[in-house]
Amino acid sequence: MLNWDNIFATRSLRMRASEIRELLKLLDRPDIISFAGGIPDPALFPDKDFKQAYAEIFDSTAVNSALQYSVSEGYKPLREWLIKELAKLGIPAGLDNVFIVSGSQQGLDYLGKLFLSPKDTALVTWPTYLGALQAFNAYEPSYDQLTPGGNRTPESYRATAEQNGGKVKFAYLSADFANPTGETVNREDREKLLALAEELDIAVIEDAAYQSLRYDGEPVPPILALEIARKGSIEETRTIYCGSFSKTLAPGLRVGFIVGNAQVIRKLVLMKQAADLHSSTINQMAIAHVAEHGFDAQVAKIKAAYSQRRNSMLSALQKYMPAGVEWTKPEGGMFVWVTLPKSLDGAKLLAKSLETAKVAFVPGQAFFADGSGANTLRVSFSCANDEMIEEGIKRLGNLIASEIAAA
Structure with missing residues (x-):
């Protein structure tokens, strides 16, 4: 057998x-x-907005581009719209900093592949998003508990990772209304996390899937925005911001995005080329249409x-x-x-x-x-x-x- x-x-x-x-x-x-x-x-x-968006695509010459192979980085008008929205959050970015993926879940998979060698350590909260654990698990990491604002020293994280046979590579967290807890990391603890990441020389993966869904309380700047404010440029940052249209517009179209240092984005684009070439062009075009007219x-x-x-x-x-x-x-x-x-x-x-x-x-x-x-x-x-x-x-x-x- x-x-x-x-x-x-x-x-x-x-x-x-x-x-x-x-x-x-x-x-x-x-x-x-x-x-x-x-x-x-x-x-x-x-749904009515999407019906109109797809109808307009098919009723124009844009349908040829919509049904054809496209660039791996993503549909340019959608990335340009995202750049304007990111600026409102305190994240000045250019086209080279924005990358479209097939849902933010694909982005987490790519980031696990990019950073984790077997036995390396990923810092995650206890509890954390189950989909992130599933994405990272394939790359055979160890995990250690991330407590934003906690008192653990960088040396203790480093020592534990060495005992497990690898290095600490990144801290992953959902800072706003996290899945599964619904909790939000306050500004002070976000700043402490950035300080920890600097000490450990690791990446920070900021999962912002729910960032738009604030119902009360004062908004807290994204971790990436705080780091840009510290360093002056997105090209100097170690935070990678993962977003999605799944919770705001429609999950079935599988359109998400990653924002970060251009050096990181270039590596992720190479992964995209090897995995599925590019995300669905027609779905990106429809998302761009609906976002521009009524996000x-x-x-x-x-x-x-x-x-x-x-x-x-x-x-x-x-x-x-x-x-x-x-x-x-x-x-x-x-x-x-x-x-x-x-x-x-x-x-x-x-x-x-x-x-x-x-x-x-x-x-x-x-x-x-x-x-x-x-x-x-x-x-x-x-x-x-x-x-x-x-x-x-x-x-x-x-x-x-x-x-x-x-x-």
């Missing part, structure tokens, strides 16, 4: 199915109230909807969760992070919840690089209306209360 395990590369042993992708299958079950998928509400997609209005629409749902979820948690349960209070994004008493296990709770309460969520352990966090879970409010949130959190709270009483 052919044994493929003898033929696969050793890195394949680190590939695991995404618990979240599996849970998304539950969205088709009408009996389940799902807080599992951290995905945009399709009812809020600007701000679209963001305002989704912020109004998600803000209300966030408020409903926080209210329901306050009303129905038993003593001993804690949760974050995000100023934006799509997620609330729930911490259960130590005696409870999120995965076991999910199995019972699907059977009895008919409520889905994501157990938190998958978000921890060290496999800890069994007593945590993530709930998303982006695709649930007020009634679903009220009923679902009530059911979940009752189940958790019964589990605590039985423990």
Whole structure:
């Protein structure tokens, strides 16, 4: 019998199915109230705008370029639009600093490939975005815990990496309304992270997928903006900013972007050429059209909807969760992070919840690089209306209360 395990590369042993992708299958079950998928509400997609954009492309000579091979860096008008938007965030950039990828997930994969040799160390928060761990895992790294604003010395990070057989290569984090916690890193801690990165001489990967989705509180400058303010030019920076149109316009078109030092961008472009040549040109053109004609209005629409749902979820948690349960209070994004008493296990709770309460969520352990966090879970409010949130959190709270009483 052919044994493929003898033929696969050793890195394949680190590939695991995404618990979240599996849970998304539950969205088709009408009996389940799902807080599992951290995905945009399709009812809020600007579908009419995209219909018009594609129609205009096909009704013009631009269709020839839209259906043809294109440059690996990305559609120039889209990159030019991004440059104007980045300037509003305090990130002055040129065309050589902006690179289009097939969703920011592809960008994370490329960055893992660019920086990580086997046994090198990636610094990530505990917990962190599961998709980042999956992207980096293929390159066989070690992980160490990043605590923005923490007191660990650069020497301790360096020593741990050496013990694991490699070097510290980068710090990865989502600084605004992080997936999975919904938390935001304050300005002081962003500055401390930059200081740590300087001491270690590593890159900083700033995942800004949710940056546009702030509902209240004061905006904090992106880490890249803070570093440019320190150094005077993006060409002197070590921060790599990863963004996406998936949470604002439409995820199915798979259009994301990376912004950074031109030397880094040139290396990433070479990876693109080897992987898929370029991202879909027609989708980039459609994104550019919709963004130019109504990005701000679209963001305002989704912020109004998600803000209300966030408020409903926080209210329901306050009303129905038993003593001993804690949760974050995000100023934006799509997620609330729930911490259960130590005696409870999120995965076991999910199995019972699907059977009895008919409520889905994501157990938190998958978000921890060290496999800890069994007593945590993530709930998303982006695709649930007020009634679903009220009923679902009530059911979940009752189940958790019964589990605590039985423990």
